[in-house]
Amino acid sequence: MRHFFLFIFLALSTASFAQDKQLLTISGTVKDAATGETLIGASIVLTDVKPKSTFTNAYGFYSINAIEGTYKMSVSFIGYVTDTITIVMDKSQQLLIGLQFKQAQLATVIISSKRKNENISRPIMGVDKLNMTEMNKIPVIFGEKDILKAIQLMPGYKGAGEGNSGLNVRGGGTDQNLILLDEAPVYNASHLLGFFSTFNSDAIKDVSVYKGGMPAQYGGRLSSVIDVKMKDGNQKKLSIEGGLGTIASRINVSAPIVKDKGSFIISARRTYADVYLSLLKDTGQGKKILYFYDLNLKANYKVSKKDRVFLSGYFGRDDLGLGKEFSTDWGNKTATLRWNHVFGNSLFSNTSLVYSNFDYKIGARVGIAKFSVVSKVEDFNIKQDFDWNITNKSKLRFGGNFINHTIAPGAVTEANAGGIAKPVQTRYSQESALYVSHEWKTSDKIEIVYGLRVSNLAVKGAGNFNTYDKSRNIISTTGYAKGKTVISYFNLEPRFSASYKLNELTSIKASYNRNVQNLHLITNATTSSPTDVWLPSSNNIRPEIADQYAIGFYKNSKEGMFEFTTEVYYKALQNQIDYRNAAVIFGNDNVESELLYGAGRAYGLELMMRKKTGRLTGWVGYTLSKAQKKIDGINNGNYFNARQDRTHDISIVGMYDVNKRWSVSATWVYTTGSAVTFPTGKYEVNGQTVFLYSDRNDSRFPAYHQLDLAATLEARKNKNRRYQSSWTFGLYNAYGRQNAYTINFRENKDDPSKTEAVRTSLFSIIPSATWNFKF
Amino acid sequence: MKHSAIIIVILSLFTFSSCEKIINIDLKNAAARLVIEGMVDDSGSPAKVTISKSGVFSTNSNYPKVSGAVVKITDNLGNVFSLQETTTGIYTNTALKGVIGRTYHLSVLLEGKTYTASSTITRKAVLDSLVVDNNPFGGGIGGGDAEKWIGVSYTDPVGYGDNIQVVQTINGKEDRITHVADDFYSDGGRAPFFLTTGKIKLKVGDTVAIAFRFIDKYVYHYLLGIQNLADGNTIPENPESNISGNVLGFFSAHTSQNKEIIVR
Structure with missing residues (x-):
């Protein structure tokens, strides 16, 4: 130190x-x-x-x-x-x-x-900046632009599959991504269980994603940072944009508060999938509800030459219901208040107060019993960042933050039938961090960024904390009063990366990073859902730690038309979490008795060739990778493939401007199927045939591949018309590939000696059309 | 109330595009493994231990039974009951009747190896009545008529950690589906526990017989593992057996009550 x-x-x-x-x-x-x-x-x-x-x-x-x-x-x-x-x-x-x-x-x-070859000299590795103009051309399901889907087209980022919101970055778990919207963590970044992301791209200005070499100002998750920044709003005049689509409509209004001093933006989106549902046969079960909406709000005001304040908020909700029998709704709320101040000419300061909330409610009626479940994750966060341009060659960033987490993990109450609620304790914890990071051009050839993040998690009362034996029995219980510290974890997270320029167009880079994660998503299901439980580290759960080593080679073509990137990484993970067989996660106060712990490792090679200029732009990406886990109590304690282990991953993205009015785009992805456990025999127990399983995740889903197409038509420019408009047509899964969502096995009804594999796929070809306007 | 229920609802809502197909997948065949299933009951059924082996996929559901084992059950008072092989691979003793408060130890000696397990009858829950209702998740969502299902009303003893198992027999035919429940949401209460059906769909006039068992927590976790495998939305693995020696199966000492209802 x-x-x-x-x-x-x-x-x-x-x-x-x-x-x-x-x-x-x-x-x-x-x-x-x-x-x-x-x-x-x-x-x-x-x-x-x-x-x-x-x-x-x-x-x-x-x-x-x-x-x-x-x-x-x-x-x-x-x-x-x-x-x-x-x-x-x-x-x-x-x-x-x-x-x-x-x-x-x-x-x-x-x-x-300079700008053209920025990727060569900057020492930060594994960072991608999404170009919003480019992103808007990428074809997507139902024509809904989606930044999370666009990210998945880059090497190192893999979607957990159709109908799964999860993102696996360099072999990491889906809970290991820090997703920030104007600095507020978004705990569930998907709508309708992963078919859409919570980010309404109309309201988004900038997206930076880090899969390695995270600068020290970021912390709290192992695998990646997805830093999304909202637009500030038009400072010059009123502007209205929007779109009418096959499944959703959106509108975006922005205007100055005081011209050139302050502005606001309001962006809203709603889907109407329930319209399709009403077309289905009525089964007497009552009204079916299925929709989501998003609301993004932001205002900013320049108080003085050196001070600017921002207030931004996001509110999104999914609502799903089936008559009186079943209803559920969930969503995120975030609010960020920021103050920018410039001290002197070169010390930039930002102070943020951030509120972030994810909650869900479920109601169900089964017979006369009426169940309800309420859960929430709530954060209050205060953050201070300094950005000091000491010289043109030396920049220092430093700061700190303090987050208060309150997690109420889904207690179930039964109202009608005399059942009593089983209490599930609310957990309190406080996360604090200090960081310093120095970016330094040591010579014309070498640039380095090095830093240190010091993080601490303190688990607080009130509450009872148990320890468990291997048979889920409680060994001891200790009660803590409100505000008392149960346990605290202190960690040092060194970050280092360097670039060495071989010439103006070629460089090599190396990095080492340690990241620590103190919030863990607990889910033993094979598909993700909003009812998954977040838990802080505790007396049983230790902070997850990842050490990532990476080297890279970067080359640009002379005219800047092509950019070629190669990165190789190795990640060692500690205190990874897995689940006992038949773990009860939902509504279980002793959920920690269901957990198993171990290590993980992930390594891979990522190649990317990008064409940046001309009528045809786009990229080809390829990843060769491995992600494994070693958990005490699973697979005899041997390494096994993590579910997200995908050996090969190819993505091809092309965008072509046909003429002044038409532009077309296409994406094609190919991925090795995810690692799964298929049965290796069968036996009879409790009167039924049960499948026998051998090694964990030793089989594969069939390979996943898909082609998506889109075309945009700009309306003819008409000077008499005050608005501009365009049409976007999309064809999702253009050749109708039946990708597996699940594969289940069963005995053939007529001939039990035959075992059938039943594949469920979600979407075949889906056409879409959206009309966009702007005035 | 399970998480999978939500997924099912969502998927059903997307039925206009989702699709199921039987596909070809080459599955590996593992070597045969020993399966031991033992039961001690308080209702008068004989104590029974079934020993069999797992089969390959082409097995026509006739799993090879294993003969020639020496099977004993001992209780915590030192009473020893020896089980005789009455049918190939099935070992029974009619004199052994489960008693609340006793722990039973199973010992199976086979080809020089001994397999052991224990199970305790801690207390019992009382089966009060059976009810019939419409199954909100059955049949109706995508179209068709709502199905009926049976609810089991019982009084759970006060204090968490009680587990039950229900075996449903429809018109004399056992519905081969595992139903277990804990008392997370029903401790000390009478919330009815509804039973989905397997291949058999309930219709008016059907006679449903229910065997209601109070099981210990190790057996509960084993059977929950079996139940989750059938639901299909969990990581597939063999449930943790309470029998030593890396075998499949379980040993359960439990109380049992029976009731019948005609679907109206």
Whole structure:
């Protein structure tokens, strides 16, 4: 520890005192000139003897240093016209820059050479930035744009299959992804059990995903960070956008509060799957309900030149019901209040208060018994981040956060038939972290980012905490008063990554990361559902730990048309969780007695070739990987393939601009089937035939592959019309591949000597059409 | 109330596009394994131990029975009951009647190896009555008439941790489905426990006989494992047996009550 801080200090001193002349700073914000929306990750290059460069942060803020003189400053952002300004540096100054959006159609995007090769020099590995313009062209089910589905088309990210919301990143579990919406964690990022994601892409400005090399400001999950940022809203004029689709409609209204000072955005979406249901035969069971809606709200206001406040919120809910017999609804609520302040010219501060809530309710009537289940996960989070541009070569990020988690894991009450509710205790815990991260260009060839995150989880009372033996029996119970600490876990999470430039177009990178996870999703089912239980670490559950090592090779073609990426990773996981046979997860206060623990490992090779410019753009990705677990009590304690182990994974994405009005796109994915346990024999017990199983997950589902197509038609430009419109047509699963959702085995009714495998697939070919408008 | 019920509802709602098909999958055949199933009952049925072997997929449900074992059941008072092989692979003793509060130890000696297990009859739950109702998850969702199902009303003893098993016989034919329940939501209460049916669909006029057992928690977890396998929404693995020696099956000492109802 002491050595680490000494190192930081030395690094900072060399970096800051290397130049002796008076350094001046130019800082400010980069925006879209038409809407005033801030641009994240825009490139700023100051032309000098040696060009100096920087990028705007998550709030569009930049800061760059230079000694007195006159410079050319070029500002560029993908899809925008590069702006070059002459700067006379005689004093430190602030400069607001507006960039013009380039019409996407047929535009050969001009980007600065620095920006073009950003992937080469930046030391961060395993990071992908989703281009929202590109994302909007990717074909999706029912024509609903979906960022989580788009992410799955990149190497390293695998969907858990149709009808599963889960995302497995580099062999990790579906609960190991930190999904943030304006800094608020989203606990269940799906609608209708995974057919749609909770992110209404109309309201989304920027998505960054990290599958390795997570910077130290992120923590709390092992596998990935999906950082989603909402749009701020149009600062110049009222703008209304929307779409009418086959399964959902959406509308997006944004306007300035005070022109160029503040704006708001309201974005709403609702599905109407129940319309289709009403077409089904009425069976006398009453009304069927099946829909979801989303509401995104955000407002921001520039209080002064150096202060800006943001308030953002998300509210989404799924509702599903069947007459009086069964009803369930679930959803996320998040709210984020932020304050940006710039100290001096180069120290950017952001303070956030974040509220996040996921809850579900279930009601069911069985005979005269009326059951209801209520569950929630609730977080209060306070966060402070500093972003300090010490010099152009040295940047320091530091900060901390404190989260209070309250988890009420689905207690069941029975109202009518005399049954008494079994209490399931609410769990309280507090997660805190401090981090520091230093990004340092040590030379023209080498850039490094190194940092440390110090995290702590304190499990708090009130509550009774049990220990268990191997037969689920309680050995001891200890009661704790409110606010008393039951147990606390302290962890150091070092993060390191470095890039070495072989030449302007080629580099190699290496990284090491430790991540710790203190919230665990408990589910023993083969499909995910909103009723899965989240649990904090406890006296029984230890924090999950992942150590990831990765190296990569990056090459760009000369004109920046092609980008080639290779990454190899190895992950070692500790304190992984699995389940005893016939584990009762739902409504069980002693759920921890059902858990088994062990280790995991995942390794793989990821290749990606991307074509970035021209009429045809897109990429080809390939992953060769392995993900295994070793759990005490399963498979005789030997390593077995994790369910998400998929040997081969191929994705091909192509987008083509046919002419000014038409553009088409296609995606094709191929994945080795997930690892499953198939029966290896049968026997009779309790009067029935039961299948015999041998090694865990030693078989495979059939390979999964699918082609999706989409076409967009822009309406003819009409000067007399105030609005623009476009049509999007989609064909999901174009060749009607019957991918397996489940495979169950049964004896043939007539001939028991025959065992049948019954495959259930969800979707065949699904066409869709959406009409989009904007004015 | 199970999680799988939600999935079923969702899937049924998507029936306009989902589809089922029988496909070809090459399955491996494991070597035969020993299956021991033992039972001690308080209602007058003889104590019974069945020993058989698992088969390959092409087995016509006639699993080979295993002869020549020495089978004994001892209780915690030191009484020893020896079970005789009455039919090939089936060992019985009519004198052994389960008593509440006693622990029974099974010992099976076969080809030089001894397999042991224990099970305790801790207390009993009282079967009160049977009811008939419409099954909300049966038949009706995608179309067709709602099916009937039988609810078992019983008084659960106060205190958590009680487990029951119900065997349903429809018109004299045992419905080969495992039904077990815990008292998470019904401790000390009378919430009826509804029974889904297997291949047989209940219709008006059917006679349903119910055997209601109070089982110990190890047996409960074993049978819950069997029940979950049949439901299909769980990680498939062999349920944890309470018998030593890496065999399949279970040994249960339980109380049992019987009742009949005619579906109206």
